[in-house]
Amino acid sequence: MSSSEVRLPAGFRAAGVTAGLKASGSPDLALVVNDGPDHHAAAVFTSNRVEAAPVTWSRQVVADGRADAVVLNSGGANACTGAQGFLDTHRTAEHVAEVLGVSAGDVVVCSTGLIGELLPMDKIIAGTDAAAAALSPDGHEDAAVAIKTTDTVHKVATHAGDGWSVSGMAKGAGMLAPALATMLVVLTTDAVVDPTDLDAALRSATAVSFDRIDSDACMSTNDTVVVLASGASGVTVAREALTEALTAVSSDLARQLIGDAEGAAHDIAIEVTGAATVDDALEVARAVARNNLFKCAVFGNDPNWGRVLAAVGTTQASFDPTTLDVSMNGVQVCRSGGVGEDRALVDLTPREVHVLVDLHAGPETATVWTNDLTHDYVHENSAYST
């Protein structure tokens, strides 16, 4: 469930403030604090080898399974900023730690925005002071708003267990690729959990949610999904239930990210069935999701299914080209690799589009969500840093 009333689980406070990093004057600095009693944490990060300073730092922070706070800024990615960039991240963590009375080594740092510019540290420091002063159990929405970049809406979601809950906030409206994307996500739970279970549950949840959205195939330098567990509910939760809850919240947030991707006019679910393996299904779905010609056709409400087949044909998945079936919004336009129902029967005017590819090669299935390629996408991304 997603709504504007998503609250933090017990044991957490958060805030979102305007530090002055964005020219727009919109909120741009968020703080999420875990007051315990537990301080368990896990995280997954971009697999981009060119990773931003805050990613390098935060990997170290969560390595021991503990984090007390997450500080996030929009308005600057602090990526490709060399040694000074890393020092700036370190200084940010140290300042937050000092204000909160925790260890700098337990402060996760996340940044998002333009690559290749140093952050204005005076504003970051003043902003963290303001955020710390504004911390509140009611601060979830404010924090979610402050991490937006080109997002048109903030994204929050929650899942209620029996006496415990998971909440989440996310930002990201472009560069949504497998292995994460310009996406920052903070998940919070008051469940009492084993740290090993927390890490395993997070990895399971992201693998079938954030890793299966691919807006434009571009992988960010800053992607971070972090989960904090306070144990404040007093309810012990097993790995299975925790995985289920984190997956529900992550899937909800992932769907919201696709729904607000830069310039998109359609949200497209690429469902691959009949695959020999899940990896085959994912490879095929991603190949279609990344095909610019197909994505332009969907923008034009054009059921150009040949572009789907051309994309499928670039993969190494098991299939016989003469047995491929493709449906678009319920119309089987391609049957046995050839012409099926009349493409004119396909209605692509709804925002949500469903493409079904049956490989007829096995029992496995996977769905990847993507967006169409639009004039607005080109516009937003041709005028971002200038």
Next chain:
Amino acid sequence: MSSSEVRLPAGFRAAGVTAGLKASGSPDLALVVNDGPDHHAAAVFTSNRVEAAPVTWSRQVVADGRADAVVLNSGGANACTGAQGFLDTHRTAEHVAEVLGVSAGDVVVCSTGLIGELLPMDKIIAGTDAAAAALSPDGHEDAAVAIKTTDTVHKVATHAGDGWSVSGMAKGAGMLAPALATMLVVLTTDAVVDPTDLDAALRSATAVSFDRIDSDACMSTNDTVVVLASGASGVTVAREALTEALTAVSSDLARQLIGDAEGAAHDIAIEVTGAATVDDALEVARAVARNNLFKCAVFGNDPNWGRVLAAVGTTQASFDPTTLDVSMNGVQVCRSGGVGEDRALVDLTPREVHVLVDLHAGPETATVWTNDLTHDYVHENSAYST
């Protein structure tokens, strides 16, 4: 050298006619005939596993190193058309063979246009008759014009040896990807060559020309590059000189294809130096060439070098992120993985853009050409089949 005066080498005739396949009434059927005395041929085809009927057919034709004619149509790809599509290709070859008095098994067939529609065979048959009647040693330009799809200009090139020559025609203005693209190319030479040399020279030439252009990362179902050698010059040419000549003509045509890619406003050379291997250099160059965010930025004349680094970081090539250098049109905007010269110094207004990535990991280098991602690209490709 490319010009509008490119003529066929000795031993060849060609024609281009209007068969009525295109709604526009533009020429849409071409025929190129090798009158010998030699009838050597070699070809490379798309690596797309979903290949069009004419590709399946033509692979068989050139397998024995001989071809007497190439018939090409625009206005329909004959891809994903099942058994009937293959029968139609076969019938086309048989008809051309009958008219020319050669074997159907020596007639290469190429098609380009919309996927998933059967060809109007009555028009194809009548068109081949008209083309056969129009065959002329002066027909190179007419044939080059007849194979255009969304191309705004026809593409021809030539290279003169000592008493022999190579000429070429190409079409393709989108889906220009490695392993070829919606690209049809016919190369002709009057050199006396060994068939094994011809095949090897073609593969060498395409590997460094057509395989290094990547307009939109989309691989076609129909790509074909075929070379015919008539021996009519009487001049025997060794493999090295032949390779050099085919490479020159192929590189010229490839550059013309990039210069006329669908909707493009910039032609972008991604040069990677300091690579441990040529494969590493190519992987990095292609990753940049395929990054939609980078391509949008170039369209907006925005030297957003962070997107170059983000793309480089997705590869498995050997490099240390802290030693990467990136220059854009001569300005070193990224030095040692961090901020270099002021990005405001970069002038991206010229049509041709040069991006230089130095991996500092070895002696190898490679250049891949691509285009920017523009409003016109989205427009052309969202309204193609409707």
